[in-house]
Amino acid sequence: MGAESSKMTLSVIPHERWWGGAVADGQRMPFGDRPHRRNLATSAGVADDDHAGANQSAPLLVSSAGRYVWSEQPFTFAFDGAGNLTVDGTEVVVGEEGGGLASAFRSAAARHFPASGQTPAEVMFRAPQYNTWIEMPYQPNQEAVLGYAQGVLEAGFPPGLIMIDDRWSVDYGNWTFDRSLFPDAATMVQQLHEMGFPVMLWLVPFVSPDSPNSRWLAERGWLIKGADGRPVVREWWNGYSTIVDLTHPDAVAWLRGVLNELRTVVGIDGFKFDAGDLRDYRPDDLTVGEDGAVGQCEAWARLASEFKFNELRACWKMGGQPLAQRLHDKPRTWGQGGLASLIPEGIAEGLIGHAFNCPDMIGGGELGSFEDDTPLDQELFVRFAQCSALFPMMQFSLAPWRVLDQTHLAAVRTAVEIRQELMPDLVRLASHAASSGEPILRPLAYHFAGYEEVRDQFLVGEDILCAPVLEQAATSRHVLIPPGQWKQDDGTVVVGPTEVDVEVTLESLPRWRRIAA
Numbered sequence: 413m414g415a416e417s418s419k420m421t422l423s424v425i426p427h428e429r430w431w432g433g434a435v436a437d438g439q440r441m442p443f444g445d446r447p448h449r450r451n452l453a454t455s456a457g458v459a460d461d462d463h464a465g466a467n468q469s470a471p472l473l474v475s476s477a478g479r480y481v482w483s484e485q486p487f488t489f490a491f492d493g494a495g496n497l498t499v500d501g502t503e504v505v506v507g508e509e510g511g512g513l514a515s516a517f518r519s520a521a522a523r524h525f526p527a528s529g530q531t532p533a534e535v536m537f538r539a540p541q542y543n544t545w546i547e548m549p550y551q552p553n554q555e556a557v558l559g560y561a562q563g564v565l566e567a568g569f570p571p572g573l574i575m576i577d578d579r580w581s582v583d584y585g586n587w588t589f590d591r592s593l594f595p596d597a598a599t600m601v602q603q604l605h606e607m608g609f610p611v612m613l614w615l616v617p618f619v620s621p622d623s624p625n626s627r628w629l630a631e632r633g634w635l636i637k638g639a640d641g642r643p644v645v646r647e648w649w650n651g652y653s654t655i656v657d658l659t660h661p662d663a664v665a666w667l668r669g670v671l672n673e674l675r676t677v678v679g680i681d682g683f684k685f686d687a688g689d690l691r692d693y694r695p696d697d698l699t700v701g702e703d704g705a706v707g708q709c710e711a712w713a714r715l716a717s718e719f720k721f722n723e724l725r726a727c728w729k730m731g732g733q734p735l736a737q738r739l740h741d742k743p744r745t746w747g748q749g750g751l752a753s754l755i756p757e758g759i760a761e762g763l764i765g766h767a768f769n770c771p772d773m774i775g776g777g778e779l780g781s782f783e784d785d786t787p788l789d790q791e792l793f794v795r796f797a798q799c800s801a802l803f804p805m806m807q808f809s810l811a812p813w814r815v816l817d818q819t820h821l822a823a824v825r826t827a828v829e830i831r832q833e834l835m836p837d838l839v840r841l842a843s844h845a846a847s848s849g850e851p852i853l854r855p856l857a858y859h860f861a862g863y864e865e866v867r868d869q870f871l872v873g874e875d876i877l878c879a880p881v882l883e884q885a886a887t888s889r890h891v892l893i894p895p896g897q898w899k900q901d902d903g904t905v906v907v908g909p910t911e912v913d914v915e916v917t918l919e920s921l922p923r924w925r926r927i928a929a
Contacts, residue, residue, distance in 0.1 A: 420504060422497045425477045429857070429864040430497070431513075431763040432473035432481075433489060436466055436740070438757030439748060442476070442857075442864050447493040453486035453706065454690065465690045466740040467757070468727040470764040471501070472520060476857055476864050478511040480520040486706055514858050517763060518850065525731035525765050527849035531842050532736045532768050533682070533720040535610055536805055538835060539572030540828060541770070542609075543684075546809035549779050550579045553593040554600045560811065561609050567813030568825060570832065571608030573721065575684050578614050584653055585619030585626060587670050589678070601679040611680055612721050615671075616687040617712060618653035621645050626654045634663035636708075637698040648692060655692065658711035659701025668715065682721020688712035689726040723770070731765015732849040736805060738769070744776035746792060746884055754799050755880075756867045762851025768842065769853065770805035771796075774824075777809060790820040791884060791918065797824045798921045799880040801831040802872055804838065804852045823919045830901075830921055834876070841873045860894040862909075875926040881916050889914045889922050898924035 424430075429442030433450045440448055452469055473481040473489060481489070487501025509519045521527065531537075542564060544552045561574055582590050589597040601611050619626045619635070626643070629635050635643040636655045643654045657663050674680040693705035701707040709728035716722040716735060723736045739757050743750050754771045761769040775793040776782075793816060800806040812824045831838075841852045854871040856863035869879045869892065877898060879891040893908035901923050906912060914922050 418502065419498065419500045420506070422479075422481075422499070422506070424491070424495045424497055425475075427864075428475050428477040428479075430473050430475045430491070431760060431855075432470065433764075434465065434467070434469040435757050435760045435764070436469075438760035439753050439867070441756060441760055443473075443491045443497075445493065447491060449488070449490040451486075451488040453488070453704070466726065468724070468737055468761055468764060468766055469690070470525075470729050470731055472524075472731070472764050473497075473499075474513060474516040474520060474763055476513045476516075476861065478509040478513075478516045480507040480509070480516045481505070482507065482520055482524050512857070512861055513763075513855070514850075517858075518848070521732060521765060521849040525729065525849065527732040527845070527847055528734055529846055530734040531846045532722060532734050533573075533610070534839065534842070536573055536721070536736055536768075537838055537842050539570045540831075541573045541575065541805060541807040543575040543577055543773055543777075543807055543809040545575075545577040546773060546775070546777060546779065546782060547811050549577075552576050552578075552580050554595060554597070558600060558603060561604055561607055563811055563813055564609075565607065567811075567821070569808075569813075569828060572610075573612060573681075574604060574609040575612045575614065575723070577684070578650070580613060581615075583620045583623050583625065584616060584650070585623065585629070585656070587613075587615055587667075587674065598678045605679065610682075610721060612682045612684050612723065613674065613680055614684045614686055616648075617656045617658055617692075617708075618648060618650075618687065619656060621652055621654050629656065629663070629666075630654070632662065634660050634666065636693070639696050639698070641698065644694075644697065646692060648687065657699045657701075658688070658708050658715070659699050659703070661700070664711070664715060668718070671719070682719040683716070684723040685712055685716040686725055688724075690728065727766070729765075734768065734846065735766065736768050736770060737761055737766040738805075738807070739772045741778040742772040742776045743778045743781035744789065744792060745781070746795075746882070750776065751792065751796055751799065751882055752868075754796075754803075755870050758803060758853050759851075759855045759867075759870060762853055763855075765849060767845035767849065767851050768804055770807055771800045771803050773807050773809035774800055774812075775810045782810075788815050790816050794820050794823045794827070794918060795881050798827045799882065801827040801921065802834065802853075802870075802876070802878045802880075802923070804842065806831065819918065826919045827921055830923075834872070837872065837876060844873075856892070856894055863892065863894060866892055877924040877926070879914075879922045881920060881922070886916055889916050889920070891922060893924070895929070896926045897928040899927050900924050
């Protein structure tokens with residue numbers, strides 16, 4: 413067990429498949445029979461992927477043959493498509509566990525990123541989440557947020573966590589409510605609480621340049637500096653900003669104090685920790701910590717883990733911790749990168765240690781895909797909701813009661829009702845994940861050898877098989893049934909291994925419960 417090396421080559425066993433590294437590569441997983449390369453230190457390796465590095469990553473690979481690769485530091489790995497896996501890094505550990513994918517993951521987790529014993533706030537599982545981003549991009553305000561919450565209730569959806577996204581604050585780095593938009597934030601939060609909505613706020617590690625806060629932080633040495641010793645000004649999706657050094661204990665203490673004041677004075681429950689991506693940092697940045705981009709990214713997640721209500725969209729390591737991890741913003745499309753990416757990327761999150769995962773906002777959270785005049789594809793919205801419904805968490809933004817006709821709205825309500833019916837299972841599995849680190853959403857190969865290439869179905873735990881409808885205008889769904897006796901939602905029992913074609917309607921969310929091995 414274990415070895416140290418600067419570079420090693422492993423022979424890929426016939427039919428062996430691998431997962432891990434970067435969640436952005438989820439649709440390319442499992443690896444093994446095709447060329448693939450990834451540098452985990454810089455998120456480089458997939459030239460045609462605009463979202464490379466935009467999600468969680470970890471120095472971990474796990475295989476269907478019971479092997480794993482781990483390091484405390486980032487490494488570069490490459491499959492040559494001809495039966496070889498090369499890993500280039502320091503202190504690389506290879507675990508030879510035997511068995512299958514589950515044994516590889518369990519062993520790696522127990523030894524290298526043990527479970528914390530805790531989960532994020534339970535309400536984040538128990539009810540859908542609601543985010544203001546697509547519904548009111550860059551323009552949330554007190555009246556609109558309260559109206560959004562009221563719309564949830566009037567449409568017959570259960571109240572749940574509400575996230576107030578970008579532009580609620582005075583400025584980036586000045587994390588106080590803009591009173592021109594939120595004249596009485598504390599009263600608003602109280603009203604939301606009375607309606608049944610915990611409240612989270614969006615934030616980033618960026619600070620608006622040449623602002624009073626940026627100058628104040630610079631005077632104390634709490635910003636990332638360049639080689640010239642001056643604070644760097646870096647471009648991100650909202651322009652140019654200075655950046656808090658998340659490895660500086662005094663800087664983190666300052667930010668923690670700001671967030672705790674929002675909790676105690678305004679009543680905020682927690683925070684969406686956006687950005688902090690590996691791509692936001694450079695090798696020559698001068699910081700207190702010396703772990704570069706991965707150190708900043710991990711430090712952002714460590715701060716997030718102090719809050720029961722949290723969300724991350726980018727993360728380095730931190731497997732087994734009580735962190736809600738969301739997939740990166742998706743366009744409103746059916747195929748690769750859109751709806752089709754949710755299951756493989758959700759599987760990828762779980763297999764690097766992030767059990768408490770959430771797909772992107774239902775219908776897509778990539779703002780640019782909503783900025784043309786293309787009519788909303790209501791069927792896509794429904795299928796997005798159905799696929800999301802049996803993830804550990806689900807999140808709305810675009811208000812279904814506003815954008816859908818009654819037929820499609822009823823189908824979305826049905827998906828939420830299915831989720832609520834299965835809530836005892838989801839809560840039990842969340843508790844299990846807290847103690848074991850095991851994924852809640854799992855690939856079929858986690859328990860059944862021979863299903864490694866299945867990317868459009870998943871298991872919830874060991875006993876619930878899900879095959880959401882992912883194709884436009886589908887009237888049937890082809891499903892692979894693994895070994896055992898499986899009871900479909902209509903009561904039909906199927907004995908696997910077998911394959912079935914299920915007739916589907918707009919409201920269908922095909923699923924089975926295993927009743928015997």
